[in-house]
Amino acid sequence: MSDWAQLKQALISGDGEELCRRVRQTLDQGVSAKDILNQALIPAMDVVGERMENEDMFIPEVLMAAKAMSAAVEILKPLLAADDLSAAGKVVIGTVKGDLHDIGKNLVAMMMESAGFEVKDLGVDVAPETFVAAARDNGAQLVCLSALLTTTMPMMKETVAALESSGLRDKVKVMVGGAPVTRAFAASINADGYAPDAGSAAKLAKSLVQ
Amino acid sequence: MKSKGRRGGIYRPLTQDQVETIHDAALTILERVGFTYESGLDDLLEMLEGSGARVDREKARIAFPRSLVEAQTAKAPNRVILYGRSEDSHLDLQDDLVHLGTGGAAIKIVDPENGTARPSTLKDVYDLARLVDKLDNIHFYLRPCIPTDIPEAAYDVNVFYACFKGTRKHVMAGVNNEKSFHDVLELAALLADGMDALKARPFFSIITSFAISPLKFCTQSTRIMREANRHGIPVALSCAPMAGSTSPITMAGTLAQIHAEQLAGITVCQLTQPGAPVLYGGIPGMANLKTMGYLGGAVECGMMNAAIHQMAAHVGVPNYNSAGLSDAKIPDAQAGWEKALTIVLAAMGGSNYVHHAAGMLESMLAVAYEQFVIDDEIIGMSCKVLEGIPVDADRLALEVIESVGPGGNFMTSPHTMAHLHDEYFEGNGITDRKSRPKWEKDGAADAWARARRLVERLLSGEETPYISESLDRQIRERFEILL
Structure with missing residues (x-):
């Protein structure tokens, strides 16, 4: 239906008020919440993610789009089945122990949420055993580790090792990211994936859990 | 000149x-x-x-x-002299007197061998010091890159050693803690023939990034800053917010926040040690709001760095700031225009100590040997602008025009010979002004390739012994030197 384009446009341009107005209007026309989420909102956030990945969009605009997305999801939530909001999968995310930086990690969490994942954000300075417990308790398919400092990168390796010794490693995919992290480093610590930015992180997450 | x-x-x-x-x-x-x-x-x-x-x-x-x-x-000195280790290399920072040089903490260097970026090393810090020592328009040596090949605990003493060994020019760098500050002080005192001689004419100074923008004291750097104040070593009160992420997106808002941060820093230094030599260290920059990285090459960086000198001059404190940053990855045309514009604007503004002005690429992440040679030329030309156009009886040349007369030429006039080498900027040889056939015969080299040849020539010469053998032995007995 033609309204998808306008809904998507409102989301991509970060116009929360307009988006919510159109979401309510579309619901009133009898369209299901699930369709609005899957046909308009998530595909629109995919576009945002892609533009972010290509450095075609300003981050403050990405933040506005994500904010609009969560406002729209708040409207849809009571009308959705429990598993509609975690359709893409369940993610546990955090900044590794010893590292207090969270701007990048928050961006990734937000983009993943917008891409249809249920995200459990453990915050910063997260110990390996905390990651393990959260992955187990939440039934996560994906564990995402963030580090900004070269000095805390080794903690990523230890966290992967903790997942291995707990027997969870085969049940989850591990993604790593942060300014000093590289694809080669990810491979060297036996992580499943690396993404250089939040847009490509969400995309990679989808491909890893499919 | x-x-x-x-x-x-x-x-x-x-x-x-x-x-x-x-x-x-x-x-x-x-x-x-x-x-x-x-x-x-x-x-x-x-x-x-x-x-x-x-x-x-x-x-x-x-x-x-x-x-x-x-x-x-009001207690901060309005004049700070940063000494070199030769009479021709002192820097007199006051009023609108302009000095430009290197700076940064790049972690990569573009390898002249193959043109790709690799991690920078301690040897690079030394070789770049030697290169800068030979480039007349680079007025001081602030370590431009990090020695990624040695343990972090060994950085400070080794960086200063590599700088002192490679150049006579004034050296500036940061240190990681108060102990390192004292190690560097001791190292420099050995070179100065005693602590008193060093403190009378300090030939090194310290960058102290005391403020984490917006408006937060960094514990470690503030402690180092105050320790340097107590020992009479000049400090640059570096604070470098990025408009849009760590300061308001507008230029006026960024300038106001930086000025506030600087006034707080100067206040702390003067309370710690009245009359302590400090450089107002506001460095206006911009956030790349598509990647959250640093933007250095924007023309507004040149405008804001000229403006911040006005703010420093308003409170009568010499200033340290930035120009010559580029977001280009290699010494290409973009690097050329970004550097030329920001350097000439900062220089015309009257900035007293402009770092980052030579060698920098990739939004502060990389340096390139060739770029130092190219930037030496850009700085030289920018400083030429400051000279203006002298108009006096000799330069007006009325008598010469009369004696050559209508229809003649000035080629062999003694007046031409007298000013052949002092009226126009003469560079280091990097600027190509040859005819096309001659340029083609020489390999049709672009500026990057010509710069590479110049770097090779400058570095292949004999090393100047800025640290004598006996002193070197003494230093190595006291410190673990990894160069």
């Missing part, structure tokens, strides 16, 4: 009214918003409280009354 120390102040992006408006806004910020801090600064809090600042320990906030800031800022 020396390019160092020429007078700028011929480009003033802010009117006097605007300068006063921004100054007033900064005082309001310090009074109403104030600074925050983390643990480890109890002695600072006590000192500030005892001087009339209001400290709210629950909220971790320090409010600076106007009268305190104004009284302390």
Whole structure:
């Protein structure tokens, strides 16, 4: 239906008020919440993610789009089945122990949420055993580790090792990211994936859990 | 012709009214918003409280009354001399006198062998010092890259050693802690023939990034800064917010916040040691809001760095700032225009100590040997602009015009010979002015390739022994030198 384009446009341009107005209007026309989420909102956030990945969009605009997305999801939530909001999968995310930086990690969490994942954000300075417990308790398919400092990168390796010794490693995919992290480093610590930015992180997450 | 120390102040992006408006806004910020801090600064809090600042320990906030800031800022010297280890390399920082040189903490260097970026090493810090020593328009050597090949604990002493060994010019760098500061002080005292001689004419200075923008004291750097104050070593009060992420997106807002941060830093230094030599270290920059990285090559960086000198001059403190950054990855045309514009604007503004002005690429992440040679040329030309056009009887050449007469030519006139080498900028040889056939015969090299040849030539010469063998032995007995 033609309204998808306008809904998507409102989301991509970060116009929360307009988006919510159109979401309510579309619901009133009898369209299901699930369709609005899957046909308009998530595909629109995919576009945002892609533009972010290509450095075609300003981050403050990405933040506005994500904010609009969560406002729209708040409207849809009571009308959705429990598993509609975690359709893409369940993610546990955090900044590794010893590292207090969270701007990048928050961006990734937000983009993943917008891409249809249920995200459990453990915050910063997260110990390996905390990651393990959260992955187990939440039934996560994906564990995402963030580090900004070269000095805390080794903690990523230890966290992967903790997942291995707990027997969870085969049940989850591990993604790593942060300014000093590289694809080669990810491979060297036996992580499943690396993404250089939040847009490509969400995309990679989808491909890893499919 | 020396390019160092020429007078700028011929480009003033802010009117006097605007300068006063921004100054007033900064005082309001310090009074109403104030600074925050983390643990480890109890002695600072006590000192500030005892001087009339209001400290709210629950909220971790320090409010600076106007009268305190104004009284302390007035104590800062309006002239700071940064010495070199030769008579021709001292820097007289005051008024609108301009000096430009290297700077940064790049972690990569473009390898001249293959043109790709690799991690920078201690040998690079030394070889770049040797290169800069031979480039006349680079007036000081601030370590431009990090020695990624040695343990972090060994950085400070080894970086200063590599700099001192490679060049006679004034050396500046940061240190990681107070102990390192004392190690470097001791190393320099060995070279100066004693601590008293060193303190009388310090040939090194320290960058102290005391402020984490916006408006927060960095514990470690503030402690180092105050330790340097107590020992009479000049400090550059570096703070470098990025418009859009760590300061307001607007230029005026960024200037106001930086000015507030600087006034707080100067106040702390002068309370610690009245009359301590400090450089106002506001470095206006921009955030790349598509990647959250740093943007250095934008033309507005040149405009804002000229403006921040006006703010420093308004409080009578010599300033340290930036120009010549580029977001290009290699020494290409974009690097050329970004550097030329920002350097000439900062120089015309009258900035006293412009770092980052040579060698930098990739938004501060990389340096390239060739770029230092190219930037030496850009700095030389920018300083030439400051000289203006002298008009006197000799230069006006009325008599010469009369004697050559209508229809003649000036080729062999003694007046032409007299000014052949002093009227126009003569560079280091990197600028191509050959005919096309001659250029083609020489390999049709672009600026990058020509710069590579020049680097090879300059570095292949014999190494100048800036540290004697006996002194070197003494240093190596005392410190673990990894070069």
